[in-house]
Amino acid sequence: MLKGRSLIEPMDLSLEELDELLNLAGKIIENPSAYADVCKGKILATLFYEPSTRTRLSFEAAMLRLGGSVMGFSSADSSSAAKGESVADTIRTIACYADIAAMRHPKEGAPMVAAMSTDMPVINGGDGGHQHPTQTLTDLLTIRTLKGRLDNFTIGLCGDLKFGRTVHSLIKALSRYDNIKFVLISPEELRIPDYIREEILIKNKIEFKEVERLENVMDELDVLYMTRVQKERFFNEADYIRLKDSYILDSEKMKSAKSDMIVLHPLPRVNEISTEIDSDPRAAYFKQAKYGMFVRMALIMELLGVEI
Amino acid sequence: MLKGRSLIEPMDLSLEELDELLNLAGKIIENPSAYADVCKGKILATLFYEPSTRTRLSFEAAMLRLGGSVMGFSSADSSSAAKGESVADTIRTIACYADIAAMRHPKEGAPMVAAMSTDMPVINGGDGGHQHPTQTLTDLLTIRTLKGRLDNFTIGLCGDLKFGRTVHSLIKALSRYDNIKFVLISPEELRIPDYIREEILIKNKIEFKEVERLENVMDELDVLYMTRVQKERFFNEADYIRLKDSYILDSEKMKSAKSDMIVLHPLPRVNEISTEIDSDPRAAYFKQAKYGMFVRMALIMELLGVEI
Amino acid sequence: MLKGRSLIEPMDLSLEELDELLNLAGKIIENPSAYADVCKGKILATLFYEPSTRTRLSFEAAMLRLGGSVMGFSSADSSSAAKGESVADTIRTIACYADIAAMRHPKEGAPMVAAMSTDMPVINGGDGGHQHPTQTLTDLLTIRTLKGRLDNFTIGLCGDLKFGRTVHSLIKALSRYDNIKFVLISPEELRIPDYIREEILIKNKIEFKEVERLENVMDELDVLYMTRVQKERFFNEADYIRLKDSYILDSEKMKSAKSDMIVLHPLPRVNEISTEIDSDPRAAYFKQAKYGMFVRMALIMELLGVEI
Incomplete structure (x- = not known):
């Protein structure tokens, strides 16, 4: 059970936890409509201090497909970072509004700092060298x-x-x-x-x-x-x-x-x-993008402790 | 029936199809609340490679008023375009996340290329000289x-x-x-x-x-x-x-x-x-903006094949 | 009853109206889930002509927590302002799409002009010297x-x-x-x-x-x-x-x-x-951020005339 945890490094999950997560993702793939309302009333904040449309939209689609809502920003320009606020203060404020956050940040370690500053689950959506679990x-x-x-x-x-x-x-x-x-x-x-x-x-x-x-x-x-x-x-x-x-x-x-x-x-x-x-049946990279959404659905559910 | 089609040029619709669409819009105008949930669980992606608040918000309001959800970007800065990805690849990825897309692009023909690269319905929200159906x-x-x-x-x-x-x-x-x-x-x-x-x-x-x-x-x-x-x-x-x-x-x-x-x-x-x-009863341009939302509601329903 | 009104200056509310508003906020704090759907089908437009992540997300979370939807823009770049449209025209158009708007504008008085140009409730989210009620x-x-x-x-x-x-x-x-x-x-x-x-x-x-x-x-x-x-x-x-x-x-x-x-x-x-x-129990500034969301929930409900 990952409830209340954050995901910062790819290796943050034990093999067992990973297995549980992938099993859940597999179930979602088989019957997505069964999960269409499980996050009703929950809010995901997408805090993207640098743009990454693909990653951001994958997270947002995941939350929306679970019946939740999304809010956030897609570049540092439209964030409070310009006013000199610390990442810790920002995430504590966001935690007043949202239930879970996905963060992408140009500075390595920023999502870790965020995760350590709040009880709200934080998912690393890429930091520095763009490590993202x-x-x-x-x-x-x-x-x-x-x-x-x-x-x-x-x-x-x-x-x-x-x-x-x-x-x-x-x-x-x-x-x-x-x-x-x-x-x-x-x-x-x-x-x-x-x-x-x-x-x-x-x-x-x-x-x-x-x-x-x-x-x-x-x-x-x-x-x-x-x-x-x-x-x-x-x-x-x-x-x-x-x-x-x-x-x-x-x-x-x-x-x-x-x-x-x-x-x-x-x-x-x-x-x-x-x-x-692209038309070769062995080409799986667009399927992979789709699975990216499904695994994020499973992850959001696990970190929020939401069950079907 | 327009289900699964895209709308790129204003003349893409036959007179009969247009009639069906306008009829549906007329029904929505008469009783909008009857349509408040017909797109529940569906996602509209608004892919605006150049800003157009009015057009974007009209599309977004249309989808929200049908009970669907919205995600996307409002300028090229916050998109993957900067990384050199082709429109075809972008739309194929978006099609993994969303059910329908509205695209505005500075380059004429971009929405057409997008529509040809995916089975997801694509609506041209303006390209080049800002033709938009x-x-x-x-x-x-x-x-x-x-x-x-x-x-x-x-x-x-x-x-x-x-x-x-x-x-x-x-x-x-x-x-x-x-x-x-x-x-x-x-x-x-x-x-x-x-x-x-x-x-x-x-x-x-x-x-x-x-x-x-x-x-x-x-x-x-x-x-x-x-x-x-x-x-x-x-x-x-x-x-x-x-x-x-x-x-x-x-x-x-x-x-x-x-x-x-x-x-x-x-x-x-x-x-x-x-x-x-503005206060002359013959001034209809703000009503026109409202009808713009209603016709987009009808269009989204038709392209998604959603019925009441 | 504030239904249909706008909130531009902090002193726009009588003591009685303020009391009613704070009472409602108090009830929401006690039992937020009772209010989770009261704004279903309603749309809040967040019109931020200058960025303010904190204020914008507080408004958005408020609306989402009431079961409503949100759309808008987070900086003037992505708005029609660049095309020389007046605030009055913009708000009249937005009123075709949305039910209520929160506006932040670098020019003092802009939210007031907006409120006077439409029947839709407008909330001043900060203008000029960043007065915001x-x-x-x-x-x-x-x-x-x-x-x-x-x-x-x-x-x-x-x-x-x-x-x-x-x-x-x-x-x-x-x-x-x-x-x-x-x-x-x-x-x-x-x-x-x-x-x-x-x-x-x-x-x-x-x-x-x-x-x-x-x-x-x-x-x-x-x-x-x-x-x-x-x-x-x-x-x-x-x-x-x-x-x-x-x-x-x-x-x-x-x-x-x-x-x-x-x-x-x-x-x-x-x-x-x-x-x-921060860990001193007397430090209340993050609670304050949370109350900011609750009071905006109450305000949106009052201005929309929504009841439980």
């Missing part, structure tokens, strides 16, 4: 729903593995399950940080390999998680030209993939997945 | 309600007839009905474009005349549709000074108008209608 | 609820008493009750304006004194109302250095206060109340 929950729910399990599969993580927090969180989360094999696909300069390699993968004796080209490993993967590689991240132009096509998923590369592989992406994408893939 | 629907509902018919009348269109898309759409829409006579009142340099004159009016043998001064034709009109004439549109200062008062509606001009003439304006107005007219 | 109502409800009465007590008002409209409004409001004694604590250059001293206090033979140091009068107070003193307001640096600590409330000063004194602050605070006070 609900993206990881979304990824887990998507894999579990589409693959039927969270263990015993090979996942390829492709793109910028150095700066991509989404990827780091997902590796940590999946490393708690049995027999997950990681294939880490990135240019040399964008490999996963040492602390992930040593502290998570090697320490826990998890099977993984690091490769430079996506096309060479396509046929091994049960799940392919794509992220963007920005040109600015490369050390030199030559490397970029040599490698850039390796990190763009197209029909050609999909030919060698398993027939039941699924392709995920946290969105928004720019060009790292060719739109020709 | 719900303004035309508003105008039609207003005339039909206040005059009792959409045929057999003389309508004066006054102001900037060259750049005013609202006027172009209204001419096209009304030209489908019997015995509408158009009186086109504008300075020489702001006359209706040739394609409207040739392709719509002359081709369909519709009676019309073009005049320069409003005061000369007031007594002929059943409906007067005012729009603003911006000083910058005139070719020379002398013309502007000579004509500007002709395009300002005041009590003096109203004296020669029929007692049951109605004055419409898409709003916002600046000074083209003197506020002294 | 709902802050005064909040202060009154807080004192009445926590002290059990609005007469027979000593209130200290501390900080910038010259420019702080909140303080002026509260003095005027409390001067209508019996046996209120005012202790006015401020630096010489920030004393209350003459018109408050002469027209309100002296004219009505109300007991008051003006002092420079908070620490000297702490033990006399039943209520302490803190406001911020900005450095820029001082005439000279020496005065600022000599006095600044006098206007910061800390644990040390609280030692000499009565055990049942309450500390109020309109928020946001910067450093004028040390956070070490």
Whole structure:
């Protein structure tokens, strides 16, 4: 039972709590209308100190689909932050009005400070490097729903593995399950940080390999998680030209993939997945966006202690 | 039945479909409380890539008055557009969260692209030159309600007839009905474009005349549709000074108008209608704003396939 | 009965009307769930021409907690104001969509103009010098609820008493009750304006004194109302250095206060109340924020003429 808690870090939930949450999300997916009024009379505050339409609307839709209401702001300009108020004071005031809050903040740790300053549940909707636990929950729910399990599969993580927090969180989360094999696909300069390699993968004796080209490993993967590689991240132009096509998923590369592989992406994408893939049944990134809403519905219910 | 369709161009509806829509709007006007819950559990996304308070709030009020919910953004700053996401991807994501969307976009064609990228109904809330079909629907509902018919009348269109898309759409829409006579009142340099004159009016043998001064034709009109004439549109200062008062509606001009003439304006107005007219029973522009909400209620119901 | 009226100035309500309003707020506090649906189907428009998250969200939460809906804008950028529309025209249009409006506007008198232009109730959410009657109502409800009465007590008002409209409004409001004694604590250059001293206090033979140091009068107070003193307001640096600590409330000063004194602050605070006070049971400023929502619930109900 998560009632009254906050969710700040992806690893804030035990395996059991996570399981309970994903089970609830699964039930909502099966019969959403049964949950259409469970949060009637409850208010979600979306406190977005920097804009993120996708994340904000996912939270808002989740609350509205539970019959609750939403209020808040979508950029720091329209908040009291300009008047020099502390995050702690803001959240204490918001707690007078709302029942639960989702916060995105450019400063790392702000949602944590908020959570510690109030009894109202606070959900981290992204801070600093844009760590946000609900993206990881979304990824887990998507894999579990589409693959039927969270263990015993090979996942390829492709793109910028150095700066991509989404990827780091997902590796940590999946490393708690049995027999997950990681294939880490990135240019040399964008490999996963040492602390992930040593502290998570090697320490826990998890099977993984690091490769430079996506096309060479396509046929091994049960799940392919794509992220963007920005040109600015490369050390030199030559490397970029040599490698850039390796990190763009197209029909050609999909030919060698398993027939039941699924392709995920946290969105928004720019060009790292060719739109020709969109109609491939293995393309699951828009389903993933939908699951993002469902897992937030489950999360809001759990943190509010609302039951059907 | 419009269920599942989008509305991008004012002429997207057949006369029969339009009739059905206006009939429904008429029923809502008579008994709004009967429709207060028909969209319970449905979500409208208002995707405004450029601000338009009036249009956005009209859509939002329409959905709220049907018992539905609303979410979205009111300027591009707070949207994901800044991250380089395509309109197609944005709408596919929004379709995971919402049931219907109203989109305003500075780029002509964007709502069309959006509509083609999703099964969710998309309503064009204005693109590029601010063509938006719900303004035309508003105008039609207003005339039909206040005059009792959409045929057999003389309508004066006054102001900037060259750049005013609202006027172009209204001419096209009304030209489908019997015995509408158009009186086109504008300075020489702001006359209706040739394609409207040739392709719509002359081709369909519709009676019309073009005049320069409003005061000369007031007594002929059943409906007067005012729009603003911006000083910058005139070719020379002398013309502007000579004509500007002709395009300002005041009590003096109203004296020669029929007692049951109605004055419409898409709003916002600046000074083209003197506020002294506001209390004249023939001034119908605020009623028109109200009908704008009612026609959007009907439209949302039709596109969602919701019935009472 | 306030049905159909607007609230522009704090003194717009008679003592009887105020009493009725505060009584209703009291009932809502006792049993909020009894009021959870009374505004179902009603729409509040929040028209914020300048940002004020706290005030806006307080209004929105109030309406949502009554079962109503909310729409609006949170800064002038996303409003039609940019197109040169008058406040009168805007409010007439909004009145087509909404049932009641809360307006904040940088120009003094704008909410008054709005109220005079429509039959829809308009609540002043702050104009110009940020006079807003709902802050005064909040202060009154807080004192009445926590002290059990609005007469027979000593209130200290501390900080910038010259420019702080909140303080002026509260003095005027409390001067209508019996046996209120005012202790006015401020630096010489920030004393209350003459018109408050002469027209309100002296004219009505109300007991008051003006002092420079908070620490000297702490033990006399039943209520302490803190406001911020900005450095820029001082005439000279020496005065600022000599006095600044006098206007910061800390644990040390609280030692000499009565055990049942309450500390109020309109928020946001910067450093004028040390956070070490927050856990002191006499610190009532976050309760005050909560009462602000309750009094707005009562106000919306009264102006809409909604009954339980």
